[in-house]
Amino acid sequence: MDIQSIKQRFGIIGNSPLLNRAIDIAAQVANTDLSVLVLGESGSGKEFFPKIIHELSARKHNSYVAINCGAIPEGTIDSELFGHEKGSFTDAREARKGYFEEANGGTIFLDEVAELPLSTQVRLLRVLETGEFLKVGSSKAQKTNVRVVAATNVNVPEQIQLGRFREDLYYRLNAITIQVPSLRQRPEDIELLFRKFSTDTSEKYHIPPLTLSEEARQLLISYPWPGNVRQLKNVSEQITIIEKDRTLSAEALKRSLPDMNVSRLPVLLGKNGNASGMNEREILYSVLFDMQKDIHQLQEAVAQLSDGHIPASRTAEGISPGIDNHPAPTFSSGRNTYTLIPAEAGHDNFPKRSEEHGAFVIPQAQAEVITEPTRTVEDEDLSLEKREKILIEKALVKYHGNRRKAAAELGISERTIYRKIKEYGIAMEE
Ligand SMILES: Nc1ncnc2c1ncn2[C@@H]1O[C@H](COP(=O)(O)OP(=O)(O)O)[C@@H](O)[C@H]1O
Ligand SMILES: [Mg+2]
Incomplete structure (x- = not known):
């Protein structure tokens, strides 16, 4: 065949x-x-x-x-x-x-x-x-x-x-x-997929078809689609149903692309923007979940950054400077070293593909969960575990307690979400 x-x-x-x-x-x-x-x-x-x-x-x-x-x-x-x-x-x-x-x-x-x-x-x-x-x-x-x-x-x-x-x-x-x-590796297919999902939806619900404005088309193609075709499918179906104007503007499309405006999740990128075949959110979660022992190091580094003082052992030579020209704080797990690098002024809120030597970059706009630079570190609870619990609860609320969907959105397995629910004692309606 x-x-x-x-x-x-x-x-x-x-x-x-x-x-x-x-x-x-x-x-x-x-x-x-x-x-x-x-x-x-x-x-x-x-x-x-x-x-x-x-x-x-x-x-x-x-x-x-x-x-x-x-x-x-x-x-x-x-x-x-x-x-x-x-x-x-x-x-x-x-x-x-x-x-x-x-x-x-x-x-x-x-x-x-x-x-x-x-x-x-x-x-x-x-x-x-x-x-x-x-x-x-x-x-x-x-x-x-x-x-x-x-x-x-x-x-x-x-x-x-x-x-x-x-x-x-x-x-x-x-x-x-x-x-x-990944969808990023085949941008030529994005418009084709959007049209297919959008047409199927308008036919299914007997609504007039949606067409893309040129700016919306550009945005659709340049968006990084961390959730790949599954995310594109959800966005296409949702937009086709909710948008009144049947010519889709870039602004309307932007509203449906969560990672660009709403999400404050840190995004971790590998050297090629695609660390070993994982998407950004998966990298994030694998890093978060697997690095319990590094949490203290990170907290310390952030606290010291706010004091304007970085211990010599935590600095990485040749990596772009952190806030106030202090070297960016780093933390390591296994063979990897991760570096917190603030975004340049005028950063467009898109995760930057970094050419740093293998370091993952957390642009500041998306790293707020960890650094929240406008607030003082002392005011804040920096526990990643608490944040993790909150994220899991939010995902469960969003999907009305559906653990499979919540786990999919969080980029973790169903077994992990079950374990975390138990571990954190998150109350579930049965
Ligand atoms: N090339 C494609 N054409 C049409 N639909 C696709 C394509 N790739 C993925 N999908 C749809 O996207 C969703 C996710 O695909 P799936 O195979 O479940 O992804 P994965 O198992 O890699 O997470 C499914 O609804 C699937 O039908
Ligand atoms: Mg699958």
Whole structure:
């Protein structure tokens, strides 16, 4: 099947060479049993690929099972994937088949695969290597013939370094890699996608179609779309419904692009504006959540910055100066060093792509959550944990308690949001 027919069949919009290449690889490998790892930022369209692979393979008449590894609680994930024997744990009143048994002869899609606990990674590696698995509470190996396609938006080599992902499993999963381009990497597709989503919405609700003014078109294309196609789709649908003027102005569009005017979330950027395939918000959260031990350093650095004094150990030579020409405060985690760099005057509120040596840049306009330079540091509660709790609560309110949607907006997994809700004792209406 050629690429255009595949796009038509799966409803994939876009014509950029990077997207076409990703589809082409999926079509090429479909009829093998090789494991495939689909990489790409959140919202970029990764979920099409396991479906293409399954539908174009000889397995298409058998089951296709999609599992979001981040959404299953750690305590039950082994039993969901591999099944359990009766009586293997307190609630196991009946034996249960797992997904690997159900999908025999078919394809399993493991979404957010980097969220798998290490113990489950061991079981998964065994199936991939031997075609055999053990039900929880059983010592009898069972055979299954399953093709595995996995996806993730995190930097797996980094997770391996941190001891959170098994290197041997990574090489097993990664026989073939499909890199799904972010929307920033294929700006030529943005207008096409907008038109498609907008037209679908106006047809669905019987409202006149929306057209783009030239300025709105320019803005649409230059916007960084941290949430990729998912965000573009939401914005297009929303605007098509709410805007009275059927020729969209740049101002009206601006109102629907949250990160440009409303959001005060800090935005972290990698050297190329795309640190290892993660979007800015994901980088932010992985940094925030993983650097508990660095919080004190950061607080100290900010406090000292307001005193006009930076300890020598925290300065980074050759990095642009901070406030009052003092070197910018830095904090480090693992092998990375992060630098707080105030924005220049007249900064346009867009995250700046920095050419600094690997440093992530937090433009001041977006770093207010951390620095809020107009207020004194003493007045403020700088606890990132409290801010995190507030952000989670806000997201839950916004989505009326829907944890999946709140987690998606925060760029964290469902399992993480469940854990945080419990940890912070956030009250939930059931
Ligand atoms: N090229 C595309 N054409 C049409 N819709 C797309 C495209 N890419 C993504 N989408 C839509 O964007 C949303 C997010 O895609 P999804 O595959 O769930 O992203 P990911 O799994 O990478 O986070 C879905 O509604 C999907 O249908
Ligand atoms: Mg997804």
